[in-house]
Amino acid sequence: MRLAESLRVALEALLVNRLRSALTMFGVVIGVAAVVVLVALGSGARDLVQREIEGLGSNIVFVGPGEFSLTAAPTAGRLELTDVEYLRQTLGEDCPIAVSLSSGETVRAGRNEAFATVLGTNEALPEVFDRPLRPGGRYLTETDVESRRRVVVLGPRVAERIFGDVDPVGRQTIIAGARFRVIGVLEEKGQTFGQARDNDLHIPVTTAQRLLGVNRVDFLALRAPSAADTGRLRAAVVDALERRYPGERFSAITQTQLLGTVGTVLNALTGVLAAIAAVSLLVGGVGVSNIMLVGVRERTREIGLRKALGARRRDILAQFLAESVLLTSIGGAIGIALGITGALAITTLSPVPATITWWSPLLAFTVSAAVGIFFGVAPARRAARLDPVTALRTE
């Protein structure tokens, strides 16, 4: 019998037991929908993080001591403020270099209190990270840094939390017990890695070093003139620093590398989610296998008759395989529709991002059809091997 013929016979058989077919299909529907939704969530998370990293500003090179890590603070603090001037001279390029030394501190104004990230930095930060100020204030200056002034630029969120609607510029605030004068407020920027960067407050790095009792900085950030320069600059910076501090290791990472690293991690996350969903697809497949075995048993006489009328083993095999593949691929198609609808609903109705990639429905469909073959083979083989004489006698 030809393929179209087998499919037609299979469809008729599925329609005979509508409820049973639907329930069996349901297992596959759920499995496929779960794959599509979870992969969409994983991809959504990756896209979000990539957008955030890109939001840091392009052309940025981060430089830190030891192996650069985003999550752990540097342990050996072999990077100082003087390195900024050293690098500027050594590199001989006109690129802004910002420093960063951060710590979580309590900020107070009157009776309002907030916990914020205190970032010790220099006048180059707005240029490097592209952070404009709200009108009516100013950013840290070279003089602020040199004379270790107690002035602060507030992130918009901190400003709102401790000053409310009042314009904070010119007012006093207490940071880690020390009195600071607010000189400006940053524009809104959004989040990076779930951390509110609008919850930062910027003070001169020298002031921060005294406040924390250290003379290091955590890392430097350079803005290359163009994206094409980042690679060259990165090597030059590391080279210069290692010449200055013989025996020490430094590392620099570009935004592209950062994207790559984070992308790898999040792709793995997506893979894990897909694997978890695949388990439910597997369970659906076992359901298909089970119902097919029941079908073979019920239709033993039919199989015997078909054999008597001239059906070969492979005709019977094809008939039952077609049935299980039809079952899982129809289930797969419904599951894809359901999964896409679910993912769209999640993005629309909740802040969780979900991105439907072109490959996940395709993969889910292929897998569900494969599940049909895999779990259909055992029942179909059983059917194909039935002895016609015995099968015809079965009541």
Place this chain on the structure above:
Amino acid sequence: MSVPPAVEAIDVTRAYELDGTRVQALRGVSLRIGEGEFAAIVGPSGSGKSTLMHLLGCLDRPTGGTLRIGGRDVAALSDAELAELRNSRIGFVFQSFHLLPRTSALDNVALPLAYRGVPRGERRRRAAEALARVGLAHRLDHRPAQMSGGEQQRVAIARALVGEPRLVLADEPTGNLDTATGHEVMDLLARLNAEQGVAVVLVTHEADIAERARRQIHIRDGRIERDTCPTRPHDAQRL
């Protein structure tokens, strides 16, 4: 060269293993059924007549002896070749009809042709013709449950004939029918045998049904006890 006989069995045996004991269902059966014959295999239950029937129908293989169906030695054929042989040369009629319950009479009859790769339209056309020959032209779209037992058996006969076989095997074809209907079915088989020259072999334990055939082969304890027209393989030329 003469046309090979529909069936030729030489000292055919068939044994089964049942729970470790060997049961000898056929103990050496030699028999020859020529083209266009009408024969009945008669015997009490347990005589081996069903086993013989399955062997003649290529549903089973002998454990000893030689069995040729349409001139081909069954022992030398693969499962797929046996299926093809069944499909092309043999038509089956069963006691319990064995029609697909949710399928129309037309599609039931057309089924054997599907395994021959005949296109659907052609299948249905030939099935309709076969149903007309058994007097059921008005029942094409009926399902088995909507028909009487006699009609169902006529559908089954149409299905046995649609592939234009050389041999129709009928296993207790009247067993599930009342006497009058049973005789109608026998009339039909006799007419088809006479008009179309297809050999008919029926298995029965009812003497009056067996007498409708021109030849009776009596089986007992796995052996041919009596054959009213013993055509032995070696004197085939007589036919």
